Amino acid sequence: MNGEMVSWSGATIHVSAHTLHYGSGVFEGLRCYETRAGASVFRLSEHIDRLFASAEAYGMKIPYSKNELADAICETVRQNGFTSCYVRPLCFYGSAGLAVHPRNCPIEVVVLAWPWGAYLGEDSLERGVRVTVSSYAKFHSRMLPTTAKGCGGYLNSMLAVREAGSSGYDEALLLDEAGNIAEGSGENLFLVRDGRLLTNDERSSILLGITRDSVITLARDLGYEVEIGNLTLEDLVSADEAFFTGTAVEVTPIRELDGKRIGQGKRGPVTERIQRAFLSAVSGQDKRYSAWLEPVARQPVAVGM
Numbered sequence: 001m002n003g004e005m006v007s008w009s010g011a012t013i014h015v016s017a018h019t020l021h022y023g024s025g026v027f028e029g030l031r032c033y034e035t036r037a038g039a040s041v042f043r044l045s046e047h048i049d050r051l052f053a054s055a056e057a058y059g060m061k062i063p064y065s066k067n068e069l070a071d072a073i074c075e076t077v078r079q080n081g082f083t084s085c086y087v088r089p090l091c092f093y094g095s096a097g098l099a100v101h102p103r104n105c106p107i108e109v110v111v112l113a114w115p116w117g118a119y120l121g122e123d124s125l126e127r128g129v130r131v132t133v134s135s136y137a138k139f140h141s142r143m144l145p146t147t148a149k150g151c152g153g154y155l156n157s158m159l160a161v162r163e164a165g166s167s168g169y170d171e172a173l174l175l176d177e178a179g180n181i182a183e184g185s186g187e188n189l190f191l192v193r194d195g196r197l198l199t200n201d202e203r204s205s206i207l208l209g210i211t212r213d214s215v216i217t218l219a220r221d222l223g224y225e226v227e228i229g230n231l232t233l234e235d236l237v238s239a240d241e242a243f244f245t246g247t248a249v250e251v252t253p254i255r256e257l258d259g260k261r262i263g264q265g266k267r268g269p270v271t272e273r274i275q276r277a278f279l280s281a282v283s284g285q286d287k288r289y290s291a292w293l294e295p296v297a298r299q300p301v302a303v304g305m
């Protein structure tokens, strides 16, 4: 926390912190996996780059270098002795007045880490999840920078996922302003049609997921064509398979949309193959992707400036 290692219970801030009132922070979510080289952070430099890009989008100057933050992430995992865990760096405005303009508010930086299993439930990776289309639209880039991971943007996600949960669904799917599919409340979407993968991009107001990028590479290396363009609800309902990607959900099959079965209504063979390839990559078993893994035991970390 701001350069110091503090206990979970000691990691507190004042109630007048600007970000607590206005959602004016930026954050990242990373996973650290158990590998032969010990606990290793998946795509550390890409997450750090995105954190700095998110901060820039909100005019926030992070008072540490990328290398310092990378070291802090590895050190937090190391000192906790985790073999696998989730890591959450957060940059926020602290206390110095509650005008909406955060002038004079200090920029505080914290890194949290804790063990976190399957985000959408223990059997979600195998059985798949049930999804509903949200009545809330995904915010457009004229409202907030959609490719930045800003705290306040997650109010949009929270409303959608609570609405989905209260109707008995596992997750919400948000449409963009034009009525095309954007993404889940915290995940990107892939469809499988005739052995090809389809996914959308920033033109559909999505966060450009690092898992999405990894899956595009893995799929192409497996010989699948990956097409990038708009996705409609009709595309989803008529798809052979569909799955979510994200750091939290990894690769999670979608088995139903608003009561309609997707494909066979269970995890499909292409999804399973992608899941297996993803698991081999994150666990360091597939050496082709070892550059995606940063062992926390390695010192110092170099991620570039």
Ligand SMILES: Cc1ncc(COP(=O)(O)O)c(C=O)c1O
Residues within 6 Å of the ligand: 029, 157, 183, 184, 185, 186, 187, 188, 206, 207, 208, 209, 210, 211, 212, 245, 246, 247, 248
């Ligand atoms: C809204 C949203 N979309 C997509 C993603 C997936 O991004 P990533 O794969 O980088 O975790 C996330 C998670 O960070 C998210 O919150």
